[in-house]
Amino acid sequence: MNACIRAVVRAALARDLDIIGIRRGYTGLIAGDTVPLDRTAIRNVIHLGGTILETSRSPDFYTRDGRLRAAASIERMGLDGLILIGGEGTFQGASLLAADADTAALVGVPGSIDNDIYGTDYCIGFDTAANCAVDAIDRIRDTARSHERLFFIEVMGRESGYLALEGGIAGGAEELVIPEEEVSVTQMSERIRGGFSIGKRSAIVVVAEGETPGISFHLADEVKKHLDLDSRVVVLGHLQRGGPPTLRDRVLGSLLGVTAVEALLDGRSGCMVGEVRGELAYTPLEETWQKKKPLDEDLRRVFTILSD
Amino acid sequence: MNACIRAVVRAALARDLDIIGIRRGYTGLIAGDTVPLDRTAIRNVIHLGGTILETSRSPDFYTRDGRLRAAASIERMGLDGLILIGGEGTFQGASLLAADADTAALVGVPGSIDNDIYGTDYCIGFDTAANCAVDAIDRIRDTARSHERLFFIEVMGRESGYLALEGGIAGGAEELVIPEEEVSVTQMSERIRGGFSIGKRSAIVVVAEGETPGISFHLADEVKKHLDLDSRVVVLGHLQRGGPPTLRDRVLGSLLGVTAVEALLDGRSGCMVGEVRGELAYTPLEETWQKKKPLDEDLRRVFTILSD
């Protein structure tokens, strides 16, 4: 995120635009809680996890009244354009704001470790989170060699299995539990049993947490009924939200930050900038949260071949 | 571990000793399951997590009969001395073996990520596992800044709170839940409430898993009854057993590996080599598991001062 904020600021300064930062998302927008975003503010932040502008939930913004107060605040601050870095919730909010009020131009930048936003192949934050998952699987692998054991590694992913899928391919996992697919514990147990029968010493199951963080402990109990194996559970949770961002996230964030500023200058509004098939793409904000981003078919197939 | 195995081999070769490796611990000892340990076998292993000799549980070795078969196997292989890298269970087994049979000289080297072995200040594996915990807390900290939230980070530590204590100091945690101390959820909740009242945005609780991996989810529910705060849980579990070993673990493993070989050559038996207050120390194997290693008082006090 910080790489993106930095890019927005530098791109704005390069065009002699005035720019300020809104703290804590829509909460700060309503309250007019701002920080100056000059060269100094963005010095030495590109490598920091999290975001220097902080985040929050804003229940107020879910109400029409809250959004009208936000629009008033935008007018008071004299903003011509607003760049919103966030995910489905952020863009849904922006769509509603645009419907409720004739306000500043709105341009979105996709940031989501779940990589679940329609209109971009990758979201800022995904690569960092996925590498965190891979590092976890690597560490498990070191001990997995020695024991006949089953490991459950629970990653984030509320409605999307991207993290689990790419993490599972890169980590060399055996099984995948993702929101897009029904899980049969019986079949999974049978496949694991089969793997052990041809010489595997351990099996790694990558689980997207879905709506129930900690669900892997439950899954482990279920599998135990079918397979007489020791299970170990790792729950990564918010680990994946932190840590120094990877190259890909920083480069993507930098590119989309510059693009967002130029989109505003080009007169665009109500859209999200993204990268689709290697090209910059502009998607109407409504589509970003109304359309469901499908799993990558090729990668799903690769996982099946590699985990066999 | 591998740094230690490598050191044992190199030290043995330097003294023109014959050396072989026993695979999978006592299971392999009983079965005579060995691998040659020459220069080639230990090349490029110092940076690998886990152990090239693998580990296992050996129910057989818990029986007198199993130990007599192990003693017979030792005689069959013609071993004069045995170097055992492990923890309480390993050394208890070695004590029983020595009691049951007149067998080879036995020298132990302390390997335990829990750092719970009496007779050495640090065990091989602890520093790596503790740095893994610190890395996890750092990542959590990146997001902790933005939200009013409580984070539970569950580390290993069945009977010992060392990992949680040092990890908590180094990670800057607010609360500690360790086997050595009773926890009052009420008091913990009050302290956390107090922290928030003086401006903290988040609190990090480091929890030693004790005998119930996953216990943090339960703790989070309990605290929720006292504090109206969102909680997030991370369970590191076996993550801490893997990954490339740290400098300290490799240097300690190398030093103790060389020392173990020299101990055998000096005619020592029935003892564990360790490092106490910066000096090499030899502790009777019985004491290593019969005596309880206390938490470091100074560090416990430092935690209290720093977390205040």
Next chain:
Amino acid sequence: MNACIRAVVRAALARDLDIIGIRRGYTGLIAGDTVPLDRTAIRNVIHLGGTILETSRSPDFYTRDGRLRAAASIERMGLDGLILIGGEGTFQGASLLAADADTAALVGVPGSIDNDIYGTDYCIGFDTAANCAVDAIDRIRDTARSHERLFFIEVMGRESGYLALEGGIAGGAEELVIPEEEVSVTQMSERIRGGFSIGKRSAIVVVAEGETPGISFHLADEVKKHLDLDSRVVVLGHLQRGGPPTLRDRVLGSLLGVTAVEALLDGRSGCMVGEVRGELAYTPLEETWQKKKPLDEDLRRVFTILSD
């Protein structure tokens, strides 16, 4: 690389193909130096840096005689198809081999940390190497804050500035020295002086080593003539060739490995599989080394905006 080898093996086994590994590249091909590549061989290798098949230079293969011996060896081994993971040199060799002899089908997979192969947007190994450069810049940044200093960080990149460019964007560097562009030490010094005059405390110059590893020490001396500043030099060199591969490299390697097997089964030969603009692409082997892959224009522009 190992992720790709693993994918090739798994994809081949899934189609009931026989497969063997050639050790040490063309040297091993001429010598018939092979290893079995079954399930066991590729277990627990996906996270290892380097390649389990090893590499070498093969002066013999540069001669027609050498290539004819290679063709004879291919026939002796009864190979129908050959999958070659490598860079320009590898593919040039393959082109020559195909010209010299009617031999097995040849399919290339692009592996190059310099990312300098025409016919694919990214090569296997680039993301890992570039993240290594970013990590280095991050570490420098930690101390850069405190001193008025100039840092030169020398990365790989013989004829291509990709590593320096993406590493420089992601690391937030001030200056870029790459093979594609002439460097004026005078102008660079002036820009750096300008940065210090508006409050910067340090400047980071990312240098592609080009044909002269260690050139940064020379550059530092040159700049010193214009600017009275302390300089510090870091030369990453082969650091960037090792370390656990990143998610992107493993996923790309897995995808291209599967694709290469399927390309052979589809009757393709004399081509390299790659990914261009998010789509699988097949490029004649000749083009991969005859055509020069240009720097990404967008990213070059982003660097200029961000480093200003």
Next chain:
Amino acid sequence: MNACIRAVVRAALARDLDIIGIRRGYTGLIAGDTVPLDRTAIRNVIHLGGTILETSRSPDFYTRDGRLRAAASIERMGLDGLILIGGEGTFQGASLLAADADTAALVGVPGSIDNDIYGTDYCIGFDTAANCAVDAIDRIRDTARSHERLFFIEVMGRESGYLALEGGIAGGAEELVIPEEEVSVTQMSERIRGGFSIGKRSAIVVVAEGETPGISFHLADEVKKHLDLDSRVVVLGHLQRGGPPTLRDRVLGSLLGVTAVEALLDGRSGCMVGEVRGELAYTPLEETWQKKKPLDEDLRRVFTILSD
């Protein structure tokens, strides 16, 4: 360093002391350049590399006049005690200050990545820097397997070989070039040749930079005259000064920070707090820079055995 600053602040607050931070070392002391050090200032800094108080060289402080101005500044600020985190230069300065003026109580805390300060077994910063060196050697090892090659890895260490020694043990290096010992390129080349003759594929030479950063390129040229081998050079330089501190550095910094505050309260002055053989130790400031800290004999011997 930041862990230590945080510990000083927390320990001071726990005793109801007033505390301020001096920015940029002696430069800031003379200028009275201070920052408030309250709970907020030290929140979320424990994991940052570098130091929040920044550092600088102070030529002024090398003069008697400069030190008298520092003493006047101390009196003006009303300081009763001063905690100095630094190395030989810092403590030599402090000794001179105490000789020149009747000033506040002075207590030192050893911070040096070279680990070259007499009066403590380990200095804050060493473990982080040494782990950085080990990580570098690990990465080199990944490629070293495949080629017959010589690698030079240059680490810091102006007058002390600690970093090279412990890094070399932990990295499994073959040769050591340190300031404490004369190097014979001829003998080194012979030993390397011997290693290759018994099957080694590569050799890693760890070089302390001494007074000539970049010296490894020169060494590589010298060895080339004796051995017909490709050499590759990595110069870590200031890489080792950055990055998130390790557990050991943070725990040591925390412990010594608390101890420094308590030393002042106990009426101590003119001493450095350290840890010797696992016990807190207080060493007169003069001794810390007048006495030479010897290399650890045991570890030197271990290196010889392991690298053989």
